Amino acid sequence: MYDAIVVGARCAGSPVAMLLARQGHRVLVVDRATFPSDTISTHYIQQRGLARLAQWGLLDKLIATGVPAIKRMTVSYLDIVIAGFADPIQGIDATYAPRRTELDAILVEGARDAGAEVRTGYTVSELIIEDGVVVGIRGSVAGGEIAEERARIVIGADGTNSFVANAVGAETYTKVAAECFIYYSYFSGLSVSEFHSRIGDKQQIGIWPTHNDQTLVAVMRKIDTYADFRADVEANFVKVAREILPEFAEELVTKGKREERFTPMRYPDNYRRQSHGEGWALVGDAGYHKDPFTGLGISDAFDYAALLAERVHEGLSDQRPMAEALADYQRERDEKSQSSFEFTCTISTLELTPQLLAVFRALEKNEEYATDFYAMVGGGMTGEEFFAPERIAKLLGANA
Template sequence: MTEYVDAVVVGARCAGSAAAVALARAGRRVVAVDSATFPSDTLSTHLLFAGGVAELAAIGALPRVHALGPPRLTVAEMTGAGITVRARYTPVDGIDHGLCVRRTGLDAALTDTAREAGAQVREATKVTDLLWDRGRVAGVRTRDRGGRERELRAPLVVGADGRRSTVARAVGAERPYRSNPNQRACLFAYWHDPDSDQRSVAAQWRAGSDLGTAFPCDDGLVMVLVMPPVERLRDGKPAAAYAEALDRLPGLRHRLRHCAQATKVRSTRDTTSYFRRSSGAGWALPGDSGHFKDPVTAQGIRDALRYGRLLGEAVAAALHDPAELDRSLLRWERRRERECLEVYQWTNGLARAEVMSPLEVEFYRAAAADEKFARHALDVFARTRRPGEVFTLRRNLRLATAALRRVRGRTDTLRTIAAELRRDVQARRARTALGR
């Protein structure tokens, strides 16, 4: 069977649903296919800062997500070196809170929103191959769970099918042109969370080279994530590695003193960050299929929603003009890279599995003493400020000066501070060069 539509979206989770919503609202006939049936789970840290919640609102999914019952996370808290920093959000499009929503409910809400906008969402349907016409992608071949095959022909195929993207592999874009290996493993489980005093707080702790978080979510649970150095998860025993990491994070253990673990531990050792070529003749890769950042800064869902939506809006009027479609896809891809490159580099820095540096300790001290600075730092996570606007070279030099006064000439600390300043300058130079 052959069917003709305006666009096919492969993958109906965050990026795919957002693209389908934008295309359907523009009056295009769009079909989204996914091998899963919803609700279904997927490996994800699923925290949204205020900027990410604003993206849910932009595609019309926020009322459905709020109906799932996640607490509004109005306070962000970071603790390290015995110093605690607390901040509230600068509102983003009127939204002053974050959310942590399990993917079973979140993704079902997104697919329902896509259907309401007019898109068809076909579950339990796998893409087996791409269709080509004179060097252009011209659709997909699918197979449902009953074994029925179908051809969906369209001028645009959106590959929103994740890190192991079938579409990226088929168009030859699977190999990144920019990547950064991870240094941290990622392990999480859900816990029953009776402590109502902390249900509005998204919290992070650092101790030694370990990092851990507690994000209250729907159904009275809290998602507890730890990110130890990746070598501590090489024995294939994630439950043991998880418990050991919790024991190395006394602040997080204290947060869980009245909680009981509700689920098994889920884990991954591979959180390599990358950019892939994300547009070509009749195809595009929003979401993790085209660009991925280490989950330490929790930017994945926000970016999937935003650049899925912007993709649909950018190409809706050009679908049946191949030359203009390709130009629109390339403009969209370049915009994403411009907007994400600095955050990508900043995230790679935070993803290093290292003990807190003297500059980081001074940053915590400065933010704990200055509420405005703390809020500006939170704005970076919410994506309303760039890292370079807040963590300026001048500010880093001031922090370095404060750290030097504190250590009083210790040679090892002096070397550490000098190395970190060099790394910061090198990253700024690299970003400038890449931008050009």
């Protein structure tokens, strides 16, 4: 009998398992993947996410893999260019965009080192539900016999197509339609050391360094162009680069070597799901997902895994009823993520509102506020703080 079973061992699952195990709970974490292995991702980790890794004793391990530090960012919209970087946030003065083959393996080992039992190559075939309460799972390692494991709580950390969420019938209570799709790949031979998110006319290109002296290059377009784009991915990929950043496109074509296939991301709508019930909870994309445009997924997974671990510990240690603790988890997650959820849904349309356009134009000319903008992106300032009416009035007034 386990205290907790966690289904899914990547950016949300392994941390929640690790943190519960460090509290002395008996934890089983399972995943159908084996590690190291890749998965679709933006790769990017803001300072607040890196601060979590530092708190957990895992940041040095990530840096030791050779992932390059990013210390300058450029965001642009048409002719508006906002360059800069946040001041250190919780002592973190850089960001990183690691390959998931490296990051996820570190997280899984972190859970194992904390005392959690980790089973990879394991498929969950059924939740065990008795009198309306989830009490365990049935599943097996590939080729093995199906067996059952029981726990006081089962946590689904198994992504947007969560088996756990589907099995308990978790309802979606917030939904904003996805606007775009992404294609990305990895290129060697490029001289990129910064983070770039450059928006053109209803299209975007993202560029940042990752492992193995490679650069991740991603392009985003509106969903209604998907069929045409995929008819000739490579030509259309370069076309987007030429239209937004001609000089970079020239380097991409003449010096860049694509090292892997193009990976499509045709992601689901932005949503929040009911994320707790009798004997179960959801974390990461299983319970809450937003457009990858802002690259907040990994950092969010870390933050809300930590929050869920705190609340589950309160329930397991009888500090308060589990149902009450889990309800607080969902409420706190929604409150803390509200401003970034709204900002992401707005900017990922690739068409700025008049108000946001005015802010971007002012930020281009104001280094102090640009630093604050990147602090908001990095997690050192909330959206409510950055977009406070008095602050925005001061920004716009200073650049009138």
